[in-house]
Amino acid sequence: MAVIIGDICINCAACIDECPVEAIVDEDDNPTGEEYYYVYPDKCVECVDHFDTPACAEACPTEGCITWDMPFTSDNKAYFSGDNYLDGKGYGIDDADAQMPFRDDISTEDRKERKPVVED
Numbered sequence: 001m002a003v004i005i006g007d008i009c010i011n012c013a014a015c016i017d018e019c020p021v022e023a024i025v026d027e028d029d030n031p032t033g034e035e036y037y038y039v040y041p042d043k044c045v046e047c048v049d050h051f052d053t054p055a056c057a058e059a060c061p062t063e064g065c066i067t068w069d070m071p072f073t074s075d076n077k078a079y080f081s082g083d084n085y086l087d088g089k090g091y092g093i094d095d096a097d098a099q100m101p102f103r104d105d106i107s108t109e110d111r112k113e114r115k116p117v118v119e120d
């Protein structure tokens, strides 16, 4: 992925039009069936080459809702095919072969801990 939207999302829509690659879908299109917004990990580019920081998280009014997750790269395909999504749900993925850009200044530890992208 990249980034992940948590269950404290209030479905406010502030993030969806900020995404430069249309990686975000609303609650009606969330492939996991959850009733909140979703970021496709095989589409999110962490805003690399678009913005200095992830635009979705900058726009989100809900504290800590959007957090880091693992990069969607060949090294992490097992992670994304497992049950690592919140509440044990699997990820919704359109293109399992995708190799997505990611921010290498974000540590693996911060990603595994799902550290908020924007912190106060």
Ligand code: SF4
Pocket (backbone or CB within 6 Å): 002, 003, 018, 019, 020, 021, 022, 023, 024, 039, 043, 044, 045, 046, 047, 054, 055, 056, 057
């Ligand atoms: S980090 Fe950027 S590319 Fe990824 S979902 Fe958010 S706005 Fe879209």
Ligand code: SF4
Pocket (backbone or CB within 6 Å): 005, 008, 009, 010, 011, 012, 013, 014, 015, 016, 037, 056, 059, 060, 061, 062, 065, 066
């Ligand atoms: S901006 Fe935040 S709270 Fe609003 S829909 Fe997006 S993730 Fe959910």
